Amino acid sequence: MKLKTLLSVADFARAAGGFLPDCVRGYVEGGTEDCQTLEANLRAFDSVRFRPRGLAGIEVRDQSVELFGRRYPSPIGIAPMGVTTICRHRCETFLAEGAREEGLPFVLSGLSTTPMETLRETSGEFWYQGYLSGDTERIGPLLDRLKHNGVSVLVVTIDTPVGANRENNQRAGFTIPFRSSWQLFWDGVRHPRWSMQVFGRTMWQDRSIPRFTNVTADPVGHRITENPPGGLRQGRDKLNWGHMAWIRERWDGPLVLKGVAHPDDARRAAAEGMDGIIVSNHGGRQLDGAQASLDALPEAVAAVPSGFPVMVDGGFRRGSHVLKAIALGARMVFLGRPMLYGATVGGTAGVRRIAEIMRAEIDCDMALLGCRNLAEVNASILTARP
Numbered sequence: 001m002k003l004k005t006l007l008s009v010a011d012f013a014r015a016a017g018g019f020l021p022d023c024v025r026g027y028v029e030g031g032t033e034d035c036q037t038l039e040a041n042l043r044a045f046d047s048v049r050f051r052p053r054g055l056a057g058i059e060v061r062d063q064s065v066e067l068f069g070r071r072y073p074s075p076i077g078i079a080p081m082g083v084t085t086i087c088r089h090r091c092e093t094f095l096a097e098g099a100r101e102e103g104l105p106f107v108l109s110g111l112s113t114t115p116m117e118t119l120r121e122t123s124g125e126f127w128y129q130g131y132l133s134g135d136t137e138r139i140g141p142l143l144d145r146l147k148h149n150g151v152s153v154l155v156v157t158i159d160t161p162v163g164a165n166r167e168n169n170q171r172a173g174f175t176i177p178f179r180s181s182w183q184l185f186w187d188g189v190r191h192p193r194w195s196m197q198v199f200g201r202t203m204w205q206d207r208s209i210p211r212f213t214n215v216t217a218d219p220v221g222h223r224i225t226e227n228p229p230g231g232l233r234q235g236r237d238k239l240n241w242g243h244m245a246w247i248r249e250r251w252d253g254p255l256v257l258k259g260v261a262h263p264d265d266a267r268r269a270a271a272e273g274m275d276g277i278i279v280s281n282h283g284g285r286q287l288d289g290a291q292a293s294l295d296a297l298p299e300a301v302a303a304v305p306s307g308f309p310v311m312v313d314g315g316f317r318r319g320s321h322v323l324k325a326i327a328l329g330a331r332m333v334f335l336g337r338p339m340l341y342g343a344t345v346g347g348t349a350g351v352r353r354i355a356e357i358m359r360a361e362i363d364c365d366m367a368l369l370g371c372r373n374l375a376e377v378n379a380s381i382l383t384a385r386p
């Protein structure tokens with residue numbers, strides 16, 4: 001497929017949807033229970049409208065942003081996503097390479113299958129997102145492994161203490177750990193391109209079942225078909241602020257909480273020495289009924305000291321969406337599904353094409369808004385929808 005013919009994130013979503021078996025598409029696109037939060041994320045952008053300015057002399061425009069001592073060319077990054085290997089063989093490598101070539105931050109999920117040692121060699125710098133157990137004896141060695149592999153930013157996800165109720169996965173026969181079934185077999189038969197390019201390559205080229213190699217300090221990990229001793233979630237429900245203080249003492253680099261949804265948690269994150277937060281509801285994949293990320297953003301920004309990095313994800317599909325979040329005080333916007341659609345459809349080139357589309361939309365919208373840089377993208381250009 002010619003990637004240039006895909007003009008928007010929605011075009012990529014359609015192309016990826018046609019390629020993936022129903023169960024994998026459901027895993028990627030789905031939310032939890034009644035999908036209220038999934039839909040709220042997408043709808044929230046309509047609650048604020050722009051107030052563009054004219055005659056602003058916008059012939060030179062700069063959408064770069066400074067974060068954790070680095071300047072990124074655009075205010076977008078790639079959110080952590082687990083088990084992407086079921087969308088495309090070597091998917092994490094493509095996400096990481098696309099990010100490197102476009103200069104975007106890439107957050108490697110702890111539930112990934114390419115060992116971080118390999119990724120470091122092939123793809124350079126990345127952030128790491130942990131689903132941490134509430135057990136310092138396990139966290140400590142993991143921190144050593146991250147440091148050893150030059151992980152620049154540690155992101156701890158706090159909105160997933162337990163697995164959520166993803167009924168669509170259950171209906172499609174999709175579980176983690178994976179269990180084969182006739183239902184999945186027929187799904188694969190009806191999607192032969194996926195069966196050959198993803199399932200086939202994994203089995204014939206790698207000759208092994210993918211393993212979760214980045215959950216703990218152990219790079220061997222466990223097969224995605226296995227329940228490890230202690231269970232997949234390994235006491236995540238014990239994780240509390242005490243663990244974050246413990247990690248803070250041992251992790252010198254930037255430390256970020258992901259899944260912040262309440263202003264008191266935002267305030268406390270800053271007070272406890274975190275370096276940033278990502279306002280997120282996990283793309284509508286955890287607590288159904290949680291408010292949209294864009295709606296939660298202003299309160300989070302108001303709760304932290306000025307200049308404290310507040311990032312956000314959830315439902316961003318257009319440059320205009322990104323600019324609304326920036327205007328409400330976000331420093332960086334992470335894209336989940338859009339980047340996964342890009343990697344699914346076109347590998348590294350697909351990720352780069354999504355970045356290109358978003359960057360072009362941001363640039364065009366900045367011009368139409370009368371903004372020369374992101375500092376000018378502020379609350380003055382927004383109004384609540386009447």
Ligand SMILES: Cc1cc2nc3c(=O)[nH]c(=O)nc-3n(C[C@H](O)[C@H](O)[C@H](O)COP(=O)(O)O)c2cc1C
Nearest residue numbers: 079080081082109157282283313314315335336337
């Ligand atoms: C397929 C998939 C897997 C995900 N896996 C993780 C994960 O391993 N860790 C995590 O913190 N968030 C995970 N998320 C949530 C994303 O990091 C992000 O919060 C969400 O996708 C943003 O919403 P968007 O997809 O609408 O952009 C996942 C999301 C998707 C779609």
